[in-house]
Amino acid sequence: MSFTNPIIEAGLSGLTDLFADRAVTPVEVFKSYQSRIDGLDGALGCYVAQDTAAAEQAAHESAERWARGAALSMIDGAPIAVKANIAVAGLPWHAGIGAFRDRIAEDDAPVVAQLRAAGAVILGLVNMHEGAFGALTDNPWFGRTQNPWKHGYSAGGSSGGSAAAVSAGLCAAALGSDTLGSVRIPSGFTGVFGHKPTQGLISTGDVIPMSWTLDHVGTHGRSADDCARLLAAACGAEAELASEIARPSPLESLIDAPMAVLRLDGFPCDDAQKAALAAAVAKARRLGFEVEEVALDGYDFQEAVRLGVIISGAESMADHAAMLAQNPDGFSAEFRRNMAFGGEQTAAVLAGAYRDLAGLAESARAALGAYQGLLLPTTPCAAYSFEAGQSPDVAFYTTLGNVVGLPATAFPMGLSGDELPLSVQALAWDDETSLGLARALAEPVGAPPNYRG
Numbered sequence: 001m002s003f004t005n006p007i008i009e010a011g012l013s014g015l016t017d018l019f020a021d022r023a024v025t026p027v028e029v030f031k032s033y034q035s036r037i038d039g040l041d042g043a044l045g046c047y048v049a050q051d052t053a054a055a056e057q058a059a060h061e062s063a064e065r066w067a068r069g070a071a072l073s074m075i076d077g078a079p080i081a082v083k084a085n086i087a088v089a090g091l092p093w094h095a096g097i098g099a100f101r102d103r104i105a106e107d108d109a110p111v112v113a114q115l116r117a118a119g120a121v122i123l124g125l126v127n128m129h130e131g132a133f134g135a136l137t138d139n140p141w142f143g144r145t146q147n148p149w150k151h152g153y154s155a156g157g158s159s160g161g162s163a164a165a166v167s168a169g170l171c172a173a174a175l176g177s178d179t180l181g182s183v184r185i186p187s188g189f190t191g192v193f194g195h196k197p198t199q200g201l202i203s204t205g206d207v208i209p210m211s212w213t214l215d216h217v218g219t220h221g222r223s224a225d226d227c228a229r230l231l232a233a234a235c236g237a238e239a240e241l242a243s244e245i246a247r248p249s250p251l252e253s254l255i256d257a258p259m260a261v262l263r264l265d266g267f268p269c270d271d272a273q274k275a276a277l278a279a280a281v282a283k284a285r286r287l288g289f290e291v292e293e294v295a296l297d298g299y300d301f302q303e304a305v306r307l308g309v310i311i312s313g314a315e316s317m318a319d320h321a322a323m324l325a326q327n328p329d330g331f332s333a334e335f336r337r338n339m340a341f342g343g344e345q346t347a348a349v350l351a352g353a354y355r356d357l358a359g360l361a362e363s364a365r366a367a368l369g370a371y372q373g374l375l376l377p378t379t380p381c382a383a384y385s386f387e388a389g390q391s392p393d394v395a396f397y398t399t400l401g402n403v404v405g406l407p408a409t410a411f412p413m414g415l416s417g418d419e420l421p422l423s424v425q426a427l428a429w430d431d432e433t434s435l436g437l438a439r440a441l442a443e444p445v446g447a448p449p450n451y452r453g
Contacts, residue, residue, distance in 0.1 A: 002446045004453055007032045008169040012078050012226035015172060019066045019077055026066065026077030029172075030059035030121055033079045037123070037170050040451065045145045046165040048084055049091045050124030055079070058121045065119065075233045076119030081171035083162050084125040084142075085132055086217070087206040088112055095208035096130045096158075098141035099323050099330025109206035111175065111217050111234050118233035123171055126161030131316060131331075132177060132210040133338045134158060135185050135394045138386055140332045147190060148448035149420055153383045154390075156186030158210075159220070163190040166220045168451040173221040173230045179210045180308050181379075181398025183218035184410035188378035188423030191412045191445040193438060195219045195227040196398075197431050199405035202234045209319055211312035213354075214402045224248045224409065224439035231431065249436030255288040259437070260368065262376035263295045268393040269380045276413035276422035277377055280441045284375070287440060294374070298363030304399050307357045313342020314350055361404045373428035373437055376400070378410040382420040400427065407431040411438035412445045421445050 003009040007029055010018055018024045034052060041047050062077035071077075082088055085095035087105035089112075094100035108116065115122065127145045129137045137145040137160025145160040147153040148168040155164040159176030163186035166174050176183040178196040187194025195218050202217040209215050219234065221227040228248050261281050264274060284291050317324075317339040324331060324339075331339075345353070368374055380393045401408035408427040416422055426437035446452075 002452070003169050005032060005169075008036070011222040012075060012173040012229055013223060015078050016074050019071065026059040026062035026121065027056070029077060030056055030079055033123065033171060040168060041170060043146065043151070044148065044164060044168055044170070045143045046126050046161045046168070046170055047081070047124050048127050048142045048161070051090060054090070055121050055123055062119050062121065071119065073118035073233055074229050075115070078120055078172045079123045080115060080120045080230070081123050081126045081162060081165045081174040082112060083159050083174070083176045084128050085177055085208040086112060086175060088122060088125060091125055093208070095132060096128045096139050096142055097320075097331060097335070099327045101141060105206070107206070110203040111207070114236040115233055117236070120233065126165050126174060128159060128161055129157035130335050131320070132158040132179060132182055133312065133316065133335055134390060135182070136386065136390050137161060137186070144386060147383050148451050149191060150383065153385050153420070154189065156189035156383065158182040160186045162220050163187045163192055163194065166190070166192045166222060167448060169447060173219060173226050175230070175234065176218050176220055177207060177210070178216045178218045178402065179214045179312055180305065180395040180402055183220065184378050184398045184401075184408060184425055185394060187220055187410045189383040189421065191421030191448070193221050193224050193227050193412070193442070194410040195231060195431070195435060196401050196408050197231055197235070198407045201431065202231070209315060211308075211315040213311055213315060214308060216402065224411065224435045224442065227409065228435045247432070248439045249432045251287060251436070251440050254372065254433065254436055254440065257372035258290045258292055258370065259284065260294040260371040260374045261291050262374060263293045267301065268396055269377055272382060272416040272422055273377045273380060277375065277424050279443065280375055280413055280424045283441050291375070292371070294367060294371070296364060296367045298367060299360050299400070301396050301400065304357065304360050304403050305395055307353045307360070308399050308402065310342045310345055310350065310353045311357065313339050314345060315342070317343030357403060364400060364404050373426050373433055375424055375426055375437075378423035378425045382416045382418070382422060397425065401425070407434040409434040409438040411442040414443045415445055
């Protein structure tokens with residue numbers, strides 16, 4: 001079942017049609033979303049900062065453009081949420097770290113500036129796992145973000161606030177960041193689409209890094225088209241390129257090339273997620289895809305995660321060393337341990353980690369060379385409770401996309417027996433293909449039961 005409010009149900013892509021038909025104005029859309037935030041977010045814990053006056057002003061300006069037929073883009077007037085590690089001028093810029101909670105961004109990050117130039121209405125900042133180093137979004141400084149499908153359960157991380165806000169209808173789409181899976185994991189846990197683009201497609205300037213080697217800025221939406229439209233605006237593509245990026249590849253252009261599915265023998269994956277992957281493969285074959293099982297020999301999934309954690313810890317330590325010395329109590333003990341794991345490695349070990357990760361990337365690219373894309377689980381399990389804590393294997397499958405730098409889109413594949421979203425991801429050589437595969441194969445789960453009204 002979907003949202004009963006047609007404005008919320010429209011998502012990002014549907015708003016363009018509503019605006020063009022003059023069925024609704026950006027001001028009315030802003031007020032609908034703001035009303036939901038005011039009424040629902042106290043129990044969810046998505047937003048950590050807002051500037052409602054500025055957002056309303058942006059909505060009025062967008063309404064004037066639509067009224068005179070001068071919309072700036074396909075997302076003009078759309079209400080967007082931004083992860084708290086991305087600078088938004090005038091709002092706190094802290095990445096969920098207590099030591100930075102009073103720092104105010106002087107300027108927009110380039111990605112936010114691109115969205116404003118496209119006419120987006122920036123609703124505010126959303127919660128995240130501290131320093132982007134985890135998949136719970138149980139933040140010691142800014143609180144928990146609940147999973148809209150089941151309170152007491154994590155929305156994943158580190159972009160948990162972004163995905164939960166999209167899932168619950170508290171924004172039309174959202175920006176997140178993804179280092180080892182931080183856009184796709186929460187998208188999978190909350191039943192929305194999450195896209196990690198080709199590395200470098202969206203600027204990471206003025207995004208507080210977890211790892212400048214592996215970081216990506218990505219998009220969350222309630223459809224593949226929502227993710228694609230936000231991606232096109234976020235990367236600031238010129239008109240022709242933006243038109244390509246904003247439209248996932250159609251089915252007829254995809255079925256001519258073979259696709260791979262990961263063989264799961266011996267890999268961590270529960271029965272529900274295995275069934276979701278099998279369902280995606282079965283749907284692909286019904287649609288006419290040739291799908292072959294592959295083992296990705298030469299790519300060690302567990303080793304890639306280990307190396308990614310070492311590199312991320314070392315680079316996080318380097319980025320935060322000055323503030324850590326000045327205000328160690330502004331960092332949780334867990335975050336300090338995570339940084340120390342990388343930061344305390346010898347130079348030889350760290351150099352080896354970079355070399356070995358590059359080798360894994362090369363082997364994975366070679367193994368995928370004959371295929372247009374790869375289907376694999378987003379996570380080994382559905383969302384877990386806060387009390388159970390983070391699964392040690394949660395990034396087992398998502399890290400691959402960051403290591404190879406290729407685009408990957410997480411998409412919903414129905415619900416588990418416990419009524420929690422299941423998710424599969426499509427990794428491809430270009431963004432249009434991964435988004436197109438997600439659009440073709442997804443089994444959307446609609447709105448969470450308690451957030452449909």
